[in-house]
Amino acid sequence: MKKQAVAIRHIEFEDLGYLATPLARSGFEVRYLDAGCDDFLSIDPVETPLVIVLGGPMGVYEQAENPFILQELEFLRARLAADRPTLGICLGAQMMASALGARVYHGKAKEIGFAPIRLTAAGETSPLAAIGQAQPVLHWHGDTFDLPAGSDLLASTDLYENQAFSRGPHILALQFHLEAGGDIGRWLTGHADELLLAGVDPEPIRADAARYSHQLETLTEQVLTSWLGLQR
Secondary structure, three states, rough: OOOOEEEEEEOOOHHHHHHHHHHHOOOEEEEEEEEEOHHHHHHOOOOEEEEEEOOOOOOOOOOOOOOOHHHHHHHHHHHHHHOEEEEEEEEEHHHHHHHHOOOEEEEEEEEEEEEEEEEEHHHOOHHHHHHOOOEEEEEEEEEEEEEOOOOOOEEEOOOOOOOEEEEOOOEEEOOOOOOOOOOOOHHHHOOOOHHHHHHOHHHHHHHHHHHHHHHHHHHHHHHHHHHHHOOO
């Protein structure tokens, strides 16, 4: 019998990407919950076996413009308080940080494009160890967060210290996008206005996505499979 994984999606083209195949191989059946359209009350925050909170262009603090954020944070507070398996990516990581009581806010600059992360000592013994210190991953954010109390910092970049954190084996939050790459054209089109305003040329991102796609697909499977192994 397949286990259910719920993927909370904030914008259509920021989906599971490279995470989909290893989830299926690990016996999960995925249900997407589209924030702002689907009701968070339709899923149980504690009983759901796995929740993955994906990225999106809005900020955690933009609750007046996006009323669903309050419901999503309430859902995550209940889930994280119960220490249930939860993975957050970019906005998802920021949502998790906020649900754990940390501040989320505008960063000092946009961080967009492929660049390596710097693993901490805790990161080198975590599922992120598969990435190493040299492999470029996709960054696409302008917000950041304080490290939640009781969490371990796993990775940093020169621009932003808090790039990944964990709280025990069941809670993992990544500011960067391991899942993206194969469909980067949809990202470049969907976020064209943001790239233009930030003065970012999309072509190096497109070229890097093609250059690193095979490695990142493999590494994403290794990271996710390693993390899922801790949930048993």
